[in-house]
Amino acid sequence: xxxxxxxxxxxxxxxxxxxxxxxxxxxxxxxxxxxxxxxxxxxxxxxxxxxxxxxxxxxxxxxxxxxxxxxxxxxxxxxxxxxxxxxxxxxxxxxxxxxxxxxxxxxxxxxxxxxxxxxxxxxxxxxxx
Amino acid sequence: xxxxxxxxxxxxxxxxxxxxxxxxxxxxxxxxxxxxxxxxxxxxxxxxxxxxxxxxxxxxxxxxxxxxxxxxxxxxxxxxxxxxxxxxxxxxxxxxxxxxxxxxxxxxxxxxxxxxxxxxxxxxxxxxxxxxxxxxxxxxxxxxxxxxxxxxxxxxxxxxxxxxxxxxxxxxxxxxxxxxxxxxxxxxxxxxxxxxxxxxxxxxxxxxxxxxxxxxxxxxxxxxxxxxxxxxxxxxxxxxxxxxxxxxxxxxxxxxxxxxxxxxxxxxxxxxxxxxxxxxxxxxxxxxxxxxxxxxxxxxxxxxxxxxxxxxxxxxxxxxxxxxxxxxxxxxxxxxxxxxxxxxxxxxxxxxxxxxxxxxxxxxxxxxxxxxxxxxxxxxxx
Numbered sequence: 167x168x169x170x171x172x173x174x175x176x177x178x179x180x181x182x183x184x185x186x187x188x189x190x191x192x193x194x195x196x197x198x199x200x201x202x203x204x205x206x207x208x209x210x211x212x213x214x215x216x217x218x219x220x221x222x223x224x225x226x227x228x229x230x231x232x233x234x235x236x237x238x239x240x241x242x243x244x245x246x247x248x249x250x251x252x253x254x255x256x257x258x259x260x261x262x263x264x265x266x267x268x269x270x271x272x273x274x275x276x277x278x279x280x281x282x283x284x285x286x287x288x289x290x291x292x293x294x295x
Numbered sequence: 296x297x298x299x300x301x302x303x304x305x306x307x308x309x310x311x312x313x314x315x316x317x318x319x320x321x322x323x324x325x326x327x328x329x330x331x332x333x334x335x336x337x338x339x340x341x342x343x344x345x346x347x348x349x350x351x352x353x354x355x356x357x358x359x360x361x362x363x364x365x366x367x368x369x370x371x372x373x374x375x376x377x378x379x380x381x382x383x384x385x386x387x388x389x390x391x392x393x394x395x396x397x398x399x400x401x402x403x404x405x406x407x408x409x410x411x412x413x414x415x416x417x418x419x420x421x422x423x424x425x426x427x428x429x430x431x432x433x434x435x436x437x438x439x440x441x442x443x444x445x446x447x448x449x450x451x452x453x454x455x456x457x458x459x460x461x462x463x464x465x466x467x468x469x470x471x472x473x474x475x476x477x478x479x480x481x482x483x484x485x486x487x488x489x490x491x492x493x494x495x496x497x498x499x500x501x502x503x504x505x506x507x508x509x510x511x512x513x514x515x516x517x518x519x520x521x522x523x524x525x526x527x528x529x530x531x532x533x534x535x536x537x538x539x540x541x542x543x544x545x546x547x548x549x550x551x552x553x554x555x556x557x558x559x560x561x562x563x564x565x566x567x568x569x570x571x572x573x574x575x576x577x578x579x580x581x582x583x584x585x586x587x588x589x590x591x592x593x594x595x596x597x598x599x600x601x602x603x604x605x606x607x608x609x610x611x612x613x614x615x616x617x618x619x620x621x622x623x624x625x626x627x628x629x630x631x632x633x634x635x636x637x638x639x640x641x642x643x644x645x646x647x648x649x650x651x652x653x654x655x656x657x658x659x660x661x662x663x664x665x666x667x668x669x670x671x672x673x674x675x676x677x
Contacts, residue, residue: 173488174438177433177434178484186477189473192469196467197470214583
């Protein structure tokens with residue numbers, strides 16, 4: 167056998183360009199997409215994180231000075247199901263699902279918020295005029 | 296696997312039973328044996344990550360798609376065929392996937408599913424491109440078929456990894472894996488085209504007038520193989536449904552010890568590396584109770600346990616499979632006969648590896664020469 171002389175034909179080059187284009191497109195989509203927001207829960211016994219778009223539901227029991235606050239995470243929404251606080255306003259606050267939203271049980275020291283994975287929430291809290 | 300030909304006693308001990316009294320190799324058996332041999336060669340080539348493959352075992356699949364030259368002026372383009380017919384090609388795929396699973400002992404593990412998905416996807420694309428080239432006489436070579444085959448193979452395995460093993464974070468691995476597939480597929484396809492252009496065996500085969508398909512082989516039913524296969528499937532199902540991670544980990548340790556006791560080849564370092572990598576990839580995105588934070592990286596309990604569970608399941612299935620499966624496992628019917636024939640070819644090839652490989656200097660040109668000589672030597676028409 168003789169020395170190798172690789173040679174690409176026209177359609178080989180077309181297929182190569184196609185595959186490269188798909189790879190580059192996916193690279194741009196994947197590596198430049200913004201970080202997805204996530205739920206962050208804080209209490210006396212620790213901190214929890216859950217991606218907002220996580221398919222599996224979760225029930226998290228967060229301890230505080232008054233007892234256990236139960237938080238439900240399901241379908242991209244978070245709500246406080248039960249809490250030992252006297253006025254239960256954290257339960258009445260309903261569900262959160264957007265970046266920047268939060269609910270808290272202040273008597274029990276429990277915080278549930280939606281933040282971007284970069285950390286600090288940069289949205290304006292409120293505006294008044 | 297030891298280097299082929301480096302230990303004659305080992306090679307002799309591994310020689311499988313010649314199936315059913317057949318002494319001649321069909322094209323499927325010959326190419327199947329080549330697939331298995333090249334898979335072992337691929338494994339021996341040093342790579343940055345232990346589970347990466349160059350895809351050398353796909354070389355026979357590419358050569359099988361080389362178009363037959365027209366047998367005289369009367370052959371019409373639309374009847375132009377490739378070296379392998381569709382049936383032979385499908386049998387070759389089955390031999391490659393199942394044969395590799397039998398040799399590595401991964402028949403009941405996720406590794407088999409990945410191999411099946413990758414091979415099926417790439418073979419379908421390569422076959423379509425081969426038919427397109429043979430019938431339409433377009434400017435397309437095996438380089439294009441190889442590159443598309445590798446691309447689709449890696450894409451199929453990434454999709455499977457997303458749902459079985461690595462979760463959402465597999466998307467970050469997608470571009471480099473697809474890029475690696477383009478490079479390796481293109482290189483393999485160029486090699487295959489250059490080989491087919493110069494090969495005496497291919498020249499002889501492609502000039503043959505397409506005849507009726509080769510006689511079908513028949514195999515004896517093997518009750519013991521069926522029982523072993525059924526038991527393996529049952530134990531695999533049981534292992535999969537066990538919810539407790541502690542029990543799964545204990546079973547994995549048990550399978551590991553059993554493998555050592557039975558004299559199976561175990562690779563603890565490889566197992567640890569794979570376990571660590573699978574766990575690491577599953578840490579993103581993090582979920583569950585935060586254990587610690589290191590700059591932008593969060594280590595969470597839920598994702599850590601999920602990663603360990605998947606890694607233990609992967610390794611446990613692999614260990615179980617290697618305990619239950621041996622290359623001597625015989626499947627009934629024609630597929631079993633072709634598999635046995637391929638193992639017989641593999642045993643002969645192990646005794647006659649490329650000369651340059653023994654000297655540690657395997658080059659593309661020397662591999663081409665060895666391949667052509669091997670095909671001519673082992674062809675039943677030689």
